[in-house]
Amino acid sequence: MKASAEFIKSFFISLWFMLLTFPILVIRVNTIEKVVEWRWRNMAFIGIGSFLLSFVWRWLLSRKEKGRQPAETGNVETLPLGRRLLAEPRIYRPALTALALFTIAFPLLFSSYQTNIMTTALIYVMLGLGLNIVVGLAGLLDLGYVAFYAVGAYSYALLNHHFGLGFWAILPVGGLLGALFGILLGFPVLRLRGDYLAIVTLGFGEIIRLILENWNAFSFGPSGIANISRPGLFGISMTLNEATIYIYYLMVALCLFTIFVVNRLQDSRIGRAWIALREDEVACQAMGIDKTRTKLTAFALGATWAGMVGVIFAAKTTFINPACFTFMESAMILSIVVLGGMGSIAGVILGALILILTPEYLRAFSAYRMLLFGTAMVLMMVFRPQGIVTNIRRVYRYGTKGKESRPAQA
Amino acid sequence: MDSVLTVNSLTMNFGGLRAIDSVDLEVRQEQIVALIGPNGSGKTTFSNCLTGIYEPTEGDIFISPTPGGRRRINGIKINRIAEMGIARTFQNIRLFSNMTVLENVMIGRHCRAKAGVLGAVLRGRKTRREEQEIVDRSYEILVRTGLADQADEPAKNLPYGAQRRLEIARALATEPFLLLLDEPAAGMNPRETDELEELIVRIRDEAKISILMIEHDMRMVMSLSNRIIVLDYGEKIAEGTAAQIWENPDVIKAYLGEDFHGDA
Numbered sequence: 001m002k003a004s005a006e007f008i009k010s011f012f013i014s015l016w017f018m019l020l021t022f023p024i025l026v027i028r029v030n031t032i033e034k035v036v037e038w039r040w041r042n043m044a045f046i047g048i049g050s051f052l053l054s055f056v057w058r059w060l061l062s063r064k065e066k067g068r069q070p071a072e073t074g075n076v077e078t079l080p081l082g083r084r085l086l087a088e089p090r091i092y093r094p095a096l097t098a099l100a101l102f103t104i105a106f107p108l109l110f111s112s113y114q115t116n117i118m119t120t121a122l123i124y125v126m127l128g129l130g131l132n133i134v135v136g137l138a139g140l141l142d143l144g145y146v147a148f149y150a151v152g153a154y155s156y157a158l159l160n161h162h163f164g165l166g167f168w169a170i171l172p173v174g175g176l177l178g179a180l181f182g183i184l185l186g187f188p189v190l191r192l193r194g195d196y197l198a199i200v201t202l203g204f205g206e207i208i209r210l211i212l213e214n215w216n217a218f219s220f221g222p223s224g225i226a227n228i229s230r231p232g233l234f235g236i237s238m239t240l241n242e243a244t245i246y247i248y249y250l251m252v253a254l255c256l257f258t259i260f261v262v263n264r265l266q267d268s269r270i271g272r273a274w275i276a277l278r279e280d281e282v283a284c285q286a287m288g289i290d291k292t293r294t295k296l297t298a299f300a301l302g303a304t305w306a307g308m309v310g311v312i313f314a315a316k317t318t319f320i321n322p323a324c325f326t327f328m329e330s331a332m333i334l335s336i337v338v339l340g341g342m343g344s345i346a347g348v349i350l351g352a353l354i355l356i357l358t359p360e361y362l363r364a365f366s367a368y369r370m371l372l373f374g375t376a377m378v379l380m381m382v383f384r385p386q387g388i389v390t391n392i393r394r395v396y397r398y399g400t401k402g403k404e405s406r407p408a409q410a
Numbered sequence: 411m412d413s414v415l416t417v418n419s420l421t422m423n424f425g426g427l428r429a430i431d432s433v434d435l436e437v438r439q440e441q442i443v444a445l446i447g448p449n450g451s452g453k454t455t456f457s458n459c460l461t462g463i464y465e466p467t468e469g470d471i472f473i474s475p476t477p478g479g480r481r482r483i484n485g486i487k488i489n490r491i492a493e494m495g496i497a498r499t500f501q502n503i504r505l506f507s508n509m510t511v512l513e514n515v516m517i518g519r520h521c522r523a524k525a526g527v528l529g530a531v532l533r534g535r536k537t538r539r540e541e542q543e544i545v546d547r548s549y550e551i552l553v554r555t556g557l558a559d560q561a562d563e564p565a566k567n568l569p570y571g572a573q574r575r576l577e578i579a580r581a582l583a584t585e586p587f588l589l590l591l592d593e594p595a596a597g598m599n600p601r602e603t604d605e606l607e608e609l610i611v612r613i614r615d616e617a618k619i620s621i622l623m624i625e626h627d628m629r630m631v632m633s634l635s636n637r638i639i640v641l642d643y644g645e646k647i648a649e650g651t652a653a654q655i656w657e658n659p660d661v662i663k664a665y666l667g668e669d670f671h672g673d674a
Contacts, residue, residue, distance in 0.1 A: 265531065268525060268529075269520060269523055271530070272517060275513075282463070285489045285492070286489075286492055297527060301527065397545070
């Protein structure tokens with residue numbers, strides 16, 4: 001009964017589409033030979049295609065509705081397969097070891113071109129993890145995150161250009177400057193939430209970019225800064241290939257460091273305060289949490305990572321200009337966080353790898369890249385709005401139950 | 411008995427509208443005081459003034475967490491007031507719905523702990539001990555409020571009555587001397603209301619916490635309160651014990667209107 005009703009609905013949809021596309025896809029007037037071609041085959045394609053698409057769409061939606069019911073009625077939910085596999089030490093230990101080995105061996109196995117792409121992906125992993133603090137944990141929609149990335153990159157480029165300061169000296173400085181700008185942005189937007197906050201942060205991002213573009217005396221304007229030194233290693237001189245590999249390992253180490261710190265932060269008193277702030281601002285304050293300080297730490301700690309990644313980015317490309325830091329970058333980083341799963345470290349890593357690596361490896365389809373990207377986003381938001389990896393809450397060890405305390409991240 | 415909260419001629423204006431008109435109120439140690447009144451009489455505005463959400467236009471609010479330690483708290487920030495020891499629940503439940511029950515209570519412990527960013531990252535022995543203490547104390551409060559079985563559930567999955575109790579548990583975690591309950595029995599069935607009554611009495615007797623309660627459920631107000639204060643159009647129209655209020659003609663008029671005066 002239900003299936004046949006769905007069938008009829010899809011049938012009418014395909015009819016409608018055939019009618020709509022009839023003038024464009026079926027009729028072709030050949031002005032040279034003065035004849036009209038009737039391309040009935042196109043109509044059949046459209047009919048079958050739209051019928052199948054609409055049927056599959058409906059089927060997926062109904063399946064999603066069904067999946068939601070047991071959660072509402074309070075039945076015991078079985079953990080998804082992936083989560084169950086990862087809870088089993090016999091499976092996740094070898095998997096982790098394999099992953100670690102692969103990461104270490106990557107530059108030796110693949111060309112330096114591939115290594116370069118992977119380094120870029122790791123840069124976005126780190127940016128995603130940083131933005132995840134602000135957006136995923138504290139729930140502050142920040143559309144100008146790229147500004148902090150620019151601050152880090154320019155602080156290295158300028159200090160290196162004018163004073164010849166090295167990478168290692170500037171890496172923490174970039175982080176600190178990022179944090180400082182995070183607080184600078186944080187102060188005016190303390191009272192704002194949601195849409196308003198998004199607009200102001202968007203403006204902030206643009207302001208930073210416009211300053212870099214127009215203040216020629218300070219930032220060399222649109223022509224950018226070239227010949228930035230690569231990171232050094234005890235003064236050993238490296239070839240381009242070796243430097244690529246070195247930056248790759250550097251990025252891996254920094255990513256691990258970020259994961260470690262972010263994981264600890266989100267399982268701490270401060271992380272909990274961020275999440276509470278996201279859930280309900282008034283209740284959060286009524287429980288004695290200082291809203292000002294909590295928001296500012298979120299902005300500052302989020303921006304720190306962007307500042308540090310900026311330094312690495314400048315050192316990796318050896319050339320930066322304001323065009324590297326457009327709103328498109330902010331949107332990309334935000335997409336990584338949303339697609340991967342807000343507040344989930346594993347999700348953000350996965351999101352970054354998917355969003356950065358797929359376009360690189362699908363260069364054959366580069367004309368359709370944005371189309372595919374858009375479709376993937378729409379499908380994702382309809383069928384899995386919580387992101388690829390859902391963040392389950394941590395279970396604490398308490399009382400007489402003596403439960404195992406295990407982190408939420410798998 | 412010493413007073414823990416003294417409010418002197420509190421007035422709150424919103425533009426030209428006077429929501430509260432010089433109301434006096436006193437809560438003594440281990441008392442349950444109820445604030446009642448028809449809808450729109452200024453009860454919630456009053457509680458918002460007390461907890462720092464609004465800054466009162468005129469008047470003074472004094473608290474004495476410890477005997478002798480008297481302080482004026484007008485216009486102090488919400489979180490500072492919570493730290494000083496006034497905890498509250500909300501008329502419309504405001505839990506952190508995606509956090510677990512235990513975590514909700516742990517947020518209440520936030521202002522009694524002090525681990526910072528560095529502590530969180532390094533996770534030294536002191537931070538770990540503090541964390542475990544937060545967990546233990548929170549669990550203990552859940553046991554006392556009868557929510558221990560659902561400790562790992564997301565708060566949004568709890569039934570309505572349990573969500574109300576969780577709000578109280580979360581407020582208790584801040585170690586208050588005064589608990590402000592804004593319509594705690596709203597939307598509860600009679601059995602849940604009975605359980606709530608029992609919980610409130612237990613909080614007062616065991617934890618030695620004074621309670622200021624805004625409530626519509628007359629049965630609960632009458633059976634629990636040491637003293638009742640009636641507001642109407644922002645003014646205090648009556649104050650007294652349950653029996654006195656029950657017979658006060660002004661109160662009957664405020665609730666039922668002029669016509670019922672003679673009949674009641």
